[in-house]
Amino acid sequence: MRRFDGKVCLVTGAAAGIGRATAIRLSEEGATVLAADINEAGVRETAELLRSRGARCESLRFDAMDEESCRSLVAGTVEHFGQLDVLCNIAGACRADHFLDLKLSDWERMFRINVGSVMVLCQAAIPHLKKTRGNIVTISSASAIAGAAYWSAYGASKAAVASLMRALAVEFSGDGVRANAICPGGVNTGLASTYSIPDGIDPALVQRLFPLCEAAEPGEIAAAVAYIASTEARYVNGVSFGIDGGQLL
Ligand SMILES: NC(=O)c1ccc[n+]([C@@H]2O[C@H](COP(=O)([O-])OP(=O)(O)OC[C@H]3O[C@@H](n4cnc5c(N)ncnc54)[C@H](O)[C@@H]3O)[C@@H](O)[C@H]2O)c1
Numbered sequence: 207m208r209r210f211d212g213k214v215c216l217v218t219g220a221a222a223g224i225g226r227a228t229a230i231r232l233s234e235e236g237a238t239v240l241a242a243d244i245n246e247a248g249v250r251e252t253a254e255l256l257r258s259r260g261a262r263c264e265s266l267r268f269d270a271m272d273e274e275s276c277r278s279l280v281a282g283t284v285e286h287f288g289q290l291d292v293l294c295n296i297a298g299a300c301r302a303d304h305f306l307d308l309k310l311s312d313w314e315r316m317f318r319i320n321v322g323s324v325m326v327l328c329q330a331a332i333p334h335l336k337k338t339r340g341n342i343v344t345i346s347s348a349s350a351i352a353g354a355a356y357w358s359a360y361g362a363s364k365a366a367v368a369s370l371m372r373a374l375a376v377e378f379s380g381d382g383v384r385a386n387a388i389c390p391g392g393v394n395t396g397l398a399s400t401y402s403i404p405d406g407i408d409p410a411l412v413q414r415l416f417p418l419c420e421a422a423e424p425g426e427i428a429a430a431v432a433y434i435a436s437t438e439a440r441y442v443n444g445v446s447f448g449i450d451g452g453q454l455l
Contacts, residue, residue, distance in 0.1 A: 209436040210237035213338075214287040216280065217241055218270070218327070219297035221248025223395030224345060227424035228294055228431045233261035235432060240283040241265045243297060262287075270297050270323035271315075280330035290334040292435045295324045295344040295367070301401045302356045313359045320363035321370070328374060332383060339382035343431050344371055346387040348415070348450040355411040356404070364389075368446040375444030384443045386434050391450025392421035419451040 215232045219225030220241035226248075229241045233256045241256070243249035246267040253265035264286055268279040284290050299319045301312060324344055335341065347364035354361035367387060374385035430449055433439055448454060 208236040209432065209438065210235045210292075212236070213291040213340075214238045214240070214283065214289050215292040215294060215435070216283045216290060216331070217294040217296060218268070218279075218323075219243055219295075219345075220252050220265070221245035223397060224390070224393060224424045224427045224431075225294070225296035226252045227428035228296060229256060229263070231425065231428040231432045232292070232294075232435070233259070233263060235436075237292070238262040238287055239264075240279075240287065242268045242279050244269050270319045273322075273326050276323050276326040277330045280327060280334070284334050289338055290331055291338045291340040293327060293331040293335065293340070293342045294431055294435065295327060295342065296431075297323065298345060299400065300357070300360045300397055302403050302407075303359065304356065304404055304406070305358050307404070308359060313362075316359040316363045317366070320360070321366045324367050324370060328370070328385070332374075332378060332381075335383045336378070336381045341384035341435055342371065342374065342386070343435050344368075344385070344387050345427070345431075346371075346389045346446060348389050348391040348448060348453055350387075350389055350446070351448070352415060352454055354415060356407050357415075371446070372444045379443065384439075386439075386442060386444065387446045388427065388430055388434065389446050389448045389450065390422060390427050391448075391453040392416060393427055394421045394423055416453065422449060422451065 221243035249265040256263035346368040349361035350364035
């Protein structure tokens with residue numbers, strides 16, 4: 207399939223995991239990709255990999271914590287490639303806490319990375335997406351829907367971005383700009399190694415968060431991103447698309 211011939215896709219979180227798999231998948235389908243991440247070496251490696259396969263791809267370092275960095279990323283993409291068709295918000299961070307120990311500063315940091323950056327990126331991207339009748343795909347999480355004990359800050363931030371996608375889907379429906387969320391369950395990436403689980407958690411409360419089958423591979427989430435971002439999904443708007451192995455049944 208070449209669903210992204212002539213399309214320019216901005217993929218955040220593209221240094222690793224789901225973001226890198228998405229950059230690969232979209233480029234395999236013909237997209238020109240701007241791969242962005244705070245991990246400069248990782249995202250450069252992604253871009254080199256794509257170029258070695260004949261794709262058109264550039265990388266940019268950005269920090270989701272920084273508003274100007276997010277705005278510059280969108281501006282840089284359009285400056286370099288002349289248009290923007292798809293914004294994939296994949297960069298994100300996770301944390302786990304006993305709720306009673308959670309600091310407001312840590313809660314705010316989670317929201318800054320997982321929600322604030324998505325708000326700013328969408329705000330900067332939408333004027334360009336209006337021109338191409340493009341769309342936004344944001345990675346939320348099954349923990350946005352499940353009662354995610356110990357992941358309260360993360361789950362709440364992921365619920366917020368899913369809600370944001372619904373708001374944008376309605377607000378920009380008249381402009382032909384779609385906005386959707388994908389809610390993965392467990393995915394086999396390095397995310398779990400980036401934060402620690404506090405001592406003394408009740409395993410029975412966490413057990414219910416794990417899917418009935420093994421974790422998904424990043425490419426399986428990327429396949430859903432590619433479908434939702436493509437014109438085949440013209441009628442898919444404002445959804446929170448679960449990919450969780452039946453975890454939430
Ligand atoms: N792995 C899972 O089980 C799972 C499940 C549901 C949702 N998600 C979500 O999927 C997305 C991708 O995660 P992943 O599993 O591929 O993990 P990952 O750790 O492989 O990828 C996350 C990427 O985000 C980047 N990032 C982190 N902070 C950043 C910042 N301040 N600025 C710019 N980039 C930053 C990291 O460098 C990394 O490349 C995240 O939003 C995550 O919350 C993951």
